[in-house]
Amino acid sequence: MSEENKGTITIKKDTLWKYATFSLLGIIVLGAIFFILPGNSPTGNVVADGGQQIVTAKVQITEADHILGNPNAPVIIVEYSDYECPFCERFHSETFGQIKSQYIDTGKVAFIYRHFPLNFHPNAQKAAEASECAAEQEKFWEMHEMLFESGVQGGVQTYITYATVLGLNTEQFSECLNSGKYVSRIQADMTQGQKEKISGTPGFFIGKEGKDYQLVSGAQPFNNFKQVIDSKL
Numbered sequence: 001m002s003e004e005n006k007g008t009i010t011i012k013k014d015t016l017w018k019y020a021t022f023s024l025l026g027i028i029v030l031g032a033i034f035f036i037l038p039g040n041s042p043t044g045n046v047v048a049d050g051g052q053q054i055v056t057a058k059v060q061i062t063e064a065d066h067i068l069g070n071p072n073a074p075v076i077i078v079e080y081s082d083y084e085c086p087f088c089e090r091f092h093s094e095t096f097g098q099i100k101s102q103y104i105d106t107g108k109v110a111f112i113y114r115h116f117p118l119n120f121h122p123n124a125q126k127a128a129e130a131s132e133c134a135a136e137q138e139k140f141w142e143m144h145e146m147l148f149e150s151g152v153q154g155g156v157q158t159y160i161t162y163a164t165v166l167g168l169n170t171e172q173f174s175e176c177l178n179s180g181k182y183v184s185r186i187q188a189d190m191t192q193g194q195k196e197k198i199s200g201t202p203g204f205f206i207g208k209e210g211k212d213y214q215l216v217s218g219a220q221p222f223n224n225f226k227q228v229i230d231s232k233l
Contacts, residue, residue, distance in 0.1 A: 055215035057196040059205045061112065064185070066140050068111040069104040075232045076209060077225075078112045080193040082201040083128060083147040084121035091202050091219040092148040098222040103229055113144060115189040116201050123152040126177065128186045130159035133176035137168050207232055 059078055077099070081088045103109035115131075117124035127147050134143035146162045154161075156177060163173040176182075196205065197215065206228045207213030214228055 055197055056207075056212040057205060057215065059196060059207065059213040060192075061209060065112045065114070066135065066144075068100075068113070068141060069109060070107040071110055073104075073107055073110040074208065075103070075109045075229055076112060076207060076213075077109055077229075078114060078205040078213065080114050080116040080189070080198045080201060080203045082115075082117050082121055082124045083131070084124040084152050085118065085201045087219040088202045089148055095219065095222045095225065099225055099229075102226075108233060109229060114193060115186040116193050116198060116203070117186065117190075118201060123155045125183075125186065126156055127152045127159065129180070129182045130156075130162070130173075130177055132182035132185060133173050134163065134166065134168060136176060137172070139166050139168055142166050 104111050115128040117128045131140055131143045134140055160174055163170050204216040205213035
């Protein structure tokens with residue numbers, strides 16, 4: 001039986017060699033585009049000496065931001081976070097206290113919290129709203145602390161209990177929380193964070209007003225934050 005009738009396709013060796021050569025060239029070209037040529041990173045990242053990747057962004061501070069510490073401090077940290085995120089809680093419990101005592105309380109750093117509730121955390125959105133409703137009664141940071149330290153399990157009823165503990169007008173707080181009046185405010189934070197290349201929580205931008213801010217992603221150790229903060233002072 002002839003080759004044509006065996007249900008197979010025979011490729012000559014020289015043709016196969018040509019295909020292999022063209023495939024190899026294609027891989028080399030693609031590699032040059034993505035790894036050699038500058039300016040092709042989808043996030044505009046810059047690779048520093050030693051291979052450490054540095055991401056920067058223009059961060060705008062507004063009157064709506066919640067600021068802890070000296071608002072005129074030389075360095076600003078902007079955190080994008082989620083009250084139900086375990087890594088955000090880890091940052092709060094293991095690292096934030098050291099940043100606060102060494103930099104915020106000494107007037108060197110102004111700390112700003114912005115909302116980034118992830119949609120697979122069922123209690124995160126309402127927790128963010130609860131902090132804003134507490135802010136109406138000048139208790140944003142107190143509610144912020146309680147949400148991280150005591151957790152968000154139980155949702156709205158839990159947040160009302162926290163409001164009672166903090167001495168808030170619970171009727172006003174409950175009405176605010178049930179109305180959803182701060183949904184758009186929280187969405188605006190998320191939209192801004194996405195523009196600034198935040199893709200997960202916690203995410204931090206550290207810098208000086210009017211200059212590029214450096215991104216620090218994740219619940220990193222205090223010394224990693226210290227290194228970036230000190231480089232900006």
